[in-house]
Amino acid sequence: MAEKLGLLAGRGDLPKRIIQQCLKEGRPFHIVAFNGQTEPKLVDSYPHTWVRLGAAGKTLSVLKEQGAKDIVMAGRIKRPSIAALRPDAWTLKFLAKTGAGAFGDDGLLSKLIDALEIEGFHVVGAHELLDDLLAPAGILGQTEPDDQAKRDIEKGFTIAHNLGDLDIGQAVVLQDGLVLAVEAIEGTDAMLSRCAELKREGLGGVLIKAKKPNQENRADLPTIGVRTIENAHRAGLRGIAVEANATIIVDLQGVTDKADELGLFLIGVEK
Amino acid sequence: MAEKLGLLAGRGDLPKRIIQQCLKEGRPFHIVAFNGQTEPKLVDSYPHTWVRLGAAGKTLSVLKEQGAKDIVMAGRIKRPSIAALRPDAWTLKFLAKTGAGAFGDDGLLSKLIDALEIEGFHVVGAHELLDDLLAPAGILGQTEPDDQAKRDIEKGFTIAHNLGDLDIGQAVVLQDGLVLAVEAIEGTDAMLSRCAELKREGLGGVLIKAKKPNQENRADLPTIGVRTIENAHRAGLRGIAVEANATIIVDLQGVTDKADELGLFLIGVEK
Numbered sequence: 001m002a003e004k005l006g007l008l009a010g011r012g013d014l015p016k017r018i019i020q021q022c023l024k025e026g027r028p029f030h031i032v033a034f035n036g037q038t039e040p041k042l043v044d045s046y047p048h049t050w051v052r053l054g055a056a057g058k059t060l061s062v063l064k065e066q067g068a069k070d071i072v073m074a075g076r077i078k079r080p081s082i083a084a085l086r087p088d089a090w091t092l093k094f095l096a097k098t099g100a101g102a103f104g105d106d107g108l109l110s111k112l113i114d115a116l117e118i119e120g121f122h123v124v125g126a127h128e129l130l131d132d133l134l135a136p137a138g139i140l141g142q143t144e145p146d147d148q149a150k151r152d153i154e155k156g157f158t159i160a161h162n163l164g165d166l167d168i169g170q171a172v173v174l175q176d177g178l179v180l181a182v183e184a185i186e187g188t189d190a191m192l193s194r195c196a197e198l199k200r201e202g203l204g205g206v207l208i209k210a211k212k213p214n215q216e217n218r219a220d221l222p223t224i225g226v227r228t229i230e231n232a233h234r235a236g237l238r239g240i241a242v243e244a245n246a247t248i249i250v251d252l253q254g255v256t257d258k259a260d261e262l263g264l265f266l267i268g269v270e271k
Numbered sequence: 272m273a274e275k276l277g278l279l280a281g282r283g284d285l286p287k288r289i290i291q292q293c294l295k296e297g298r299p300f301h302i303v304a305f306n307g308q309t310e311p312k313l314v315d316s317y318p319h320t321w322v323r324l325g326a327a328g329k330t331l332s333v334l335k336e337q338g339a340k341d342i343v344m345a346g347r348i349k350r351p352s353i354a355a356l357r358p359d360a361w362t363l364k365f366l367a368k369t370g371a372g373a374f375g376d377d378g379l380l381s382k383l384i385d386a387l388e389i390e391g392f393h394v395v396g397a398h399e400l401l402d403d404l405l406a407p408a409g410i411l412g413q414t415e416p417d418d419q420a421k422r423d424i425e426k427g428f429t430i431a432h433n434l435g436d437l438d439i440g441q442a443v444v445l446q447d448g449l450v451l452a453v454e455a456i457e458g459t460d461a462m463l464s465r466c467a468e469l470k471r472e473g474l475g476g477v478l479i480k481a482k483k484p485n486q487e488n489r490a491d492l493p494t495i496g497v498r499t500i501e502n503a504h505r506a507g508l509r510g511i512a513v514e515a516n517a518t519i520i521v522d523l524q525g526v527t528d529k530a531d532e533l534g535l536f537l538i539g540v541e542k
Binding site: 184 | 429433434437438439440449450451452453454457458461465469504
């Protein structure tokens with residue numbers, strides 16, 4: 001029987017999928033829910049403990065008490081203000097040791113996973129727990145990219161990997177060769193929301209999401225969902241290209257259905 | 272006596288400065304004003320012709336009729352929709368030849384300047400007409416960057432030059448090592464406006480503006496003005512670093528006065 005799983009739960013559908021998988025396998029689990037982040041209705045019916053995001057020391061002692069050796073981080077976490085973070089002693093020590101803020105998200109998450117493993121935990125990626133979580137390669141719906149979109153996809157991955165090397169972000173929007181928007185801290189949805197007024201009529205536009213080359217796969221793989229399709233459509237884009245086997249699609253059927261309904265292409269590209 | 276100058280005028284204070292300089296030198300000039308772009312009060316009292324932005328052929332015939340051999344492009348131009356552009360025959364040919372949209376702003380402007388020179392014009396940069404237009408090196412106001420800001424400035428220029436190599440944009444905002452925002456098509460003011468809610472309290476934040484390494488200096492040097500200082504302050508940033516001798520500051524005295532008033536540092540960095 002698998003080790004008891006500690007689920008550090010953010011927002012969105014991914015934590016729910018992991019809970020369902022544990023229930024299906026009869027695997028024991030304990031949820032760490034974060035104040036102001038995790039949705040209460042997600043955890044209400046299952047074993048859980050509420051903690052502050054800044055209280056990583058508390059989180060670790062909860063997981064130790066519960067005998068959870070494996071840890072998975074799943075779901076979106078809003079970047080907190082320093083004031084809202086109120087780091088506890090363990091967190092302060094961690095931030096001091098790693099040089100808080102000297103990293104992008106990627107650097108900080110890698111260091112956090114290192115620190116958790118030193119504490120004796122085994123950190124796993126959500127995609128190691130759920131079979132069908134990563135985007136497959138190829139055209140994933142009924143709509144195909146045209147030649148212009150294919151050129152944007154190719155150029156977009158080059159740019160996204162360059163941005164990833166700089167630990168800036170995972171997403172970029174291209175329209176007919178021109179970079180309309182680059183994602184940094186604001187996230188994909190906020191980036192898409194400004195594209196509607198930046199784009200030109202009738203020239204398409206593609207969202208490209210790619211893994212950062214040095215990214216920590218167990219914590220922060222690029223993710224899309226039904227909402228991403230809806231937001232890309234609202235921004236007037238023609239489709240979405242993601243890195244195959246390196247992007248989480250939480251509900252592939254729901255996502256391709258939505259893309260088909262809205263006439264957007266969705267493609268997984270092997271890189 | 273200097274050649275008659277053709278001034279292709281966008282928004283902002285720069286076209287006005289060039290008009291004043293021509294008047295001071297007694298240099299003849301003719302303004303091409305663009306519908307929906309140029310401010311009418313700028314041109315009302317001087318020789319000018321209104322044209323559509325998409326009517327580059329008309330613009331060239333106006334300049335030829337007027338006997339203007341030197342051309343300067345000055346001021347901001349809003350990126351038009353294709354519908355609003357309604358390209359004339361010359362413009363269509365130009366766009367077809369250069370592969371419209373296959374370039375970023377930088378690529379397109381370089382090609383446009385090449386095309387103008389082939390037509391027999393001599394394109395000059397605004398900074399060649401106005402002595403004190405480029406940012407000098409060093410601390411330009413009374414406030415100095417602290418050590419954290421200096422680290423952000425150094426990292427910011429590395430990132431900005433990488434972004435420039437990709438012909439993405441000229442500006443980036445860093446906060447304590449983290450990239451808060453990257454400028455693409457939206458422009459610096461729009462980028463700054465989203466930083467207020469992305470930044471963390473108490474950790475500063477710096478706007479870095481740099482020339483793209485392959486940039487056409489006669490058309491699109493990075494520019495800051497009093498408004499940039501105000502917007503950076505509104506976003507909660509501590510200061511601004513620009514590339515010395517490669518950034519236009521339209522009103523250096525006004526800009527440093529505003530920076531001093533708001534307690535922001537402003538520094539020109541030689542790269």
